[in-house]
Amino acid sequence: MALRIYNSLTKTKEVFTPIIPGKVNMYVCGVTVYDRCHMGHARCAVVFDVIVKYLRHKGYDVTYVRNFTDIDDKIIKRANEEGENWQVIAERHIKGFHRDMDGLGVERATIEPRATDHIQDMINTIQKLIHKDHAYQADGDVFFAVNTFPGYGKLSGKKLEELEAGARVQVDTRKRNPLDFSLWKESKPGEPAWESPWGKGRPGWHIECSAMSSKYLGDTFDIHGGGQDLIFPHHENEIAQSEAATGKVLARYWIHNGFVYINKEKMSKSLGNIFTIQEALRIYHPEVIRLFLISHHYRGPLDFSDVIINETEAALERFYKTLKAIDDSLVGLKEELPLDRVELKGDEREIYEKLKELPVKFECAMDDDFNTALAIGHMFDAARALNRFMDLYPQKEDSIFLSILSYGKKQFGKLGHILGILVSEPAQYLEDQRARKLRLLNIDVSEIEAKIEERNLARREKDWARADKIRAELAKRGILLEDGPEKTTWRVV
RNA sequence: GGCGGCAUAGCCAAGUGGUAAGGCAGCGGUCUGCAAAACCGUUAUUCUCCGGUUCGAAUCCGGAUGCCGCCUCCA
Numbered sequence: 001m002a003l004r005i006y007n008s009l010t011k012t013k014e015v016f017t018p019i020i021p022g023k024v025n026m027y028v029c030g031v032t033v034y035d036r037c038h039m040g041h042a043r044c045a046v047v048f049d050v051i052v053k054y055l056r057h058k059g060y061d062v063t064y065v066r067n068f069t070d071i072d073d074k075i076i077k078r079a080n081e082e083g084e085n086w087q088v089i090a091e092r093h094i095k096g097f098h099r100d101m102d103g104l105g106v107e108r109a110t111i112e113p114r115a116t117d118h119i120q121d122m123i124n125t126i127q128k129l130i131h132k133d134h135a136y137q138a139d140g141d142v143f144f145a146v147n148t149f150p151g152y153g154k155l156s157g158k159k160l161e162e163l164e165a166g167a168r169v170q171v172d173t174r175k176r177n178p179l180d181f182s183l184w185k186e187s188k189p190g191e192p193a194w195e196s197p198w199g200k201g202r203p204g205w206h207i208e209c210s211a212m213s214s215k216y217l218g219d220t221f222d223i224h225g226g227g228q229d230l231i232f233p234h235h236e237n238e239i240a241q242s243e244a245a246t247g248k249v250l251a252r253y254w255i256h257n258g259f260v261y262i263n264k265e266k267m268s269k270s271l272g273n274i275f276t277i278q279e280a281l282r283i284y285h286p287e288v289i290r291l292f293l294i295s296h297h298y299r300g301p302l303d304f305s306d307v308i309i310n311e312t313e314a315a316l317e318r319f320y321k322t323l324k325a326i327d328d329s330l331v332g333l334k335e336e337l338p339l340d341r342v343e344l345k346g347d348e349r350e351i352y353e354k355l356k357e358l359p360v361k362f363e364c365a366m367d368d369d370f371n372t373a374l375a376i377g378h379m380f381d382a383a384r385a386l387n388r389f390m391d392l393y394p395q396k397e398d399s400i401f402l403s404i405l406s407y408g409k410k411q412f413g414k415l416g417h418i419l420g421i422l423v424s425e426p427a428q429y430l431e432d433q434r435a436r437k438l439r440l441l442n443i444d445v446s447e448i449e450a451k452i453e454e455r456n457l458a459r460r461e462k463d464w465a466r467a468d469k470i471r472a473e474l475a476k477r478g479i480l481l482e483d484g485p486e487k488t489t490w491r492v493v
Numbered sequence: 494g495g496c497g498g499c500a501u502a503g504c505c506a507a508g509u510g511g512u513a514a515g516g517c518a519g520c521g522g523u524c525u526g527c528a529a530a531a532c533c534g535u536u537a538u539u540c541u542c543c544g545g546u547u548c549g550a551a552u553c554c555g556g557a558u559g560c561c562g563c564c565u566c567c568a
Contacts, residue, residue, distance in 0.1 A: 011497095013509095031568075044568040074566070156563080162495050163564070205566090227568030232496095234567095257568070258498095261561090268567080295516080296506070301499080301561075308505060311517040318516080321530080365507090374507050377515035384515095384532090391532045464526060471528075482529045491529095 003058065003367045005223075006299060008231065008254040009155055013369055016253065018222050024060045025217040026052070027251070029209060029226035029234065030112070032069040033093035034078045037100045039275045039304060040260045040267055044227050046290055046420070047257045047298040047370075049106045051225075053418045054366050065216050066109035067209060068094055071116050071202055076191060086192055090116075100277035104286050105420045113212045115203065119194045121211040122203045125245055126183045134244040138174035140186025140199040146179045149240045155254065156232035181237055183207050206237040213250070214242065224251035228258055228299075261303040275304065283440065285433055287421045288313045294372040294419060315380075316421065317433065322383045323412065324426035325390055326405045333402040348400055351389045355408050358382045362415050372419065379415060382408070430491075437492035441478055448479055452488050455481075 003016040018024050028048050031041055048064075055062050070090040079086035098108075115122075126142055129135035134148045146152045146160065153159055163179055172178075182204035187193035193200040213221065219242070226235065235254070242250040259266060262273045280289055292312040296302045339352055358378060365374035386408050393401050416422030424432070438445065455470040471481050474490070482489050 029568080032566090038568085040568045042568090047568095072566095157496060158564070159496090228498095229563075229567055232563065233565090259562075259568075264560095266562080299498095300506095303505090305505095307517090311505065314518095315516050325531085371507075374514070377507065380515050388532060459526085462526075468527070480529065483525075483527095484530085489530095 004369055005253050005255065006369045007252075008256050011157075014253070018060065019220065019252070022059065022061060024055050024062045024223065025065075025221035026055075026062060026223040026225065027065045027067075027209070027213045027217055027221060028109075028224070029230055030066040030068050031093075031097055032072050032074055033090045033097065034072070034075040035093065036276045036278065037097055038260075038267060038277065039262075039280060040227065041097075042100070042104055042277050042280070042289065043260050043293050043298075043302060044225075044257050045101055045106045046104060046293045048225055048255075050294060050372060050419055051255070051370055052107070053420070054370065057418050058363075063111070063217065064109045065111045065113065065213065067212055068097075068112060068114045069205070069208060070094065070114045071192060072205060100281070103281050104277065104289060105423070111216050113216065115208040115212075118208060118212050118215065119203065121215055122207045123184075123196050125207060125211045125214075125241070127197065128245045129183065129241065132244065134241075135183055136176065137198055140184075140201055141174070141182060142184035142198055143175055143180040144183050144237070144241055144244075146177050146181075146240060149244045151243065152179075152240050153236065155239055156236045158232065158236070181206065181233065183241070206234055207241060209234075209238050210242040210245070210250075213238075214246070219246040219248045219250075221251055223253045223255060225255040225257070228256045231256060255298075257298045258301045261301055263305050264303055283436075284309060284313065285316070285429070285436065287424065287429070288316055290420050291316050291376070294421075295376060297373055298370060313433075317430070319379070319383055319412075319422055320424075320426045320429045322387055323409060323422065324430060326386070326409050327426055329390065329396060329405055330402060330409070332397055333399070333406060335399060336406055337399055337403040339403055339407055342400060342403075344400065347389060347393065348404060351385055352404055352407070354382060354385050355404070355411050358411050359415060366418075375415075376419070379412065382411070434492055437478075441492065443477065443479070443492075448474065448490060452481065452490065456488060 004013045005016045006013045026048075028044070031037065048066075052062050052064050068090075071086070075086050075089055079089045082089065094114075101108075126135060129144065130137065130142065133145075135142055135144050153163070160177075160179065164177070184196060184198055184201050184207075185204060186199060186201045192202055194202060213224070224235070224238075239250050260275075261267065262275055265271055265273055267273055267275065288309065292304075292309055293302070295312060295315075344352055361378040362375045365371045365378060368374075386405070390405070395401060412422055451470055451474055455467045458464075458466040458470070474481060478493050480491050480493050482491070
């Protein structure tokens with residue numbers, strides 16, 4: 001089945017055909033490094049991480065470029081506020097970005113170029129635009145002339161006249177059109193500056209992406225992505241600059257992910273409801289955060305709340321419990337049978353077929369504009385079937401039974417890898433979660449174990465009232481006991 | 494003011510013409526000393542509302558209402 005992608009440029013789902021068969025060149029706008037990363041950045045990074053992993057799973061050779069904007073007004077402002085060099089600020093937040101993304105299991109991009117390493121490339125692009133009369137100099141500044149690019153507005157669906165009418169920005173009288181934007185900015189004394197044909201200055205915001213994408217991926221590449229808020233003006237301006245300079249189409253497919261909300265409010269600095277990745281990772285397992293981010297379609301809005309993330313936690317735990325149960329059974333596996341060459345009976349056949357079908361259904365969902373929510377639904381389906389199979393199968397030592405479980409485990413591992421979930425050892429995951437929750441609740445393990453010992457004594461004497469009382473006490477503190485056939489285990493709710 | 498998006502059970506969520514995936518929570522059952530976990534069964538005759546197209550619509554078209562985003566830095 002063919003992969004179809006919703007293209008923001010045409011506003012339709014299109015069959016994905018790369019320029020070079022088997023090869024995908026993709027550029028995603030990264031972050032401006034002046035502050036800590038929040039859940040919005042996490043969503044963008046995780047969404048494109050899954051897209052890259054899926055494309056690679058489908059056999060594409062993917063070159064993924066994600067930039068760092070390490071020179072910008074906000075960085076300079078932050079440096080002044082904190083009384084530090086702007087480079088120190090940028091460097092610190094690049095490190096922070098990597099720490100956060102590593103924490104979330106987001107793979108590094110193939111190339112992570114920095115704007116300040118490409119000043120000369122940008123100057124070259126700007127000169128090209130001036131020569132072609134798409135840009136003009138005004139004192140030490142250079143502006144892009146939007147009137148010279150007929151396609152201006154094709155991505156955001158805006159018309160020049162309407163934009164002009166609604167322009168709220170204070171108009172710079174040197175601009176030929178109020179919507180003309182800076183390619184190069186003259187620097188004020190004390191500001192970071194580079195030599196250029198127009199004097200000392202620094203690049204405008206949009207030009208770095210045009211210069212760096214063409215340098216690493218060519219004038220035309222396959223996929224360009226980023227957050228929805230970048231559609232206008234950033235991506236619109238990028239298209240204008242690049243296409244005016246080269247006369248070629250910049251990118252063939254545009255992918256934009258939706259926003260993250262916190263309790264139905266858009267996350268924003270002014271509302272003070274920024275939820276940083278560091279905070280999230282302190283409270284939740286990285287895979288819980290990932291599952292939360294991909295349980296919803298990437299284009300829609302995503303509302304974060306305690307209730308919803310706790311539901312996600314329960315859902316992921318369900319997966320891991322199934323996998324743990326498989327692991328526990330698999331201890332007895334002596335030789336794994338080739339299931340496609342073994343005669344399987346009713347239930348065995350049914351579950352085997354279901355497990356075999358799972359990747360097909362998964363890919364079918366992912367091929368439809370990366371429908372991760374549906375893909376995960378199929379995985380839950382299979383997990384339930386596996387649980388049932390384990391519950392009902394009469395001989396738990398049987399090698400057919402165990403071989404089927406092993407096969408199921410492999411299928412889950414394969415698909416989980418694409419999504420970046422279920423990559424921990426089940427026992428380890430469950431233990432990590434318990435430790436994490438105990439840390440948040442501030443409870444001591446030995447105390448719990450002593451209580452359990454005390455209760456088991458009571459149980460042996462069939463003193464149920466006392467046993468129940470101990471259990472209730474622990475339950476009140478968030479510790480839930482589970483009496484198994486061998487021993488009593490506990491978990492944190 | 495201009496442009497665009499969304500509206501599916503108690504909650505989250507998939508579903509773009511063929512008769513409502515999945516998760517959480519709830520309820521009944523199996524199991525258990527009782528629980529928990531797991532399993533089985535169950536929970537929307539209906540997809541914000543009103544019209545229209547069609548043999549057939551949550552899905553397409555028109556209108557209404559509500560919520561939201563972009564137009565200014567933002568993933």
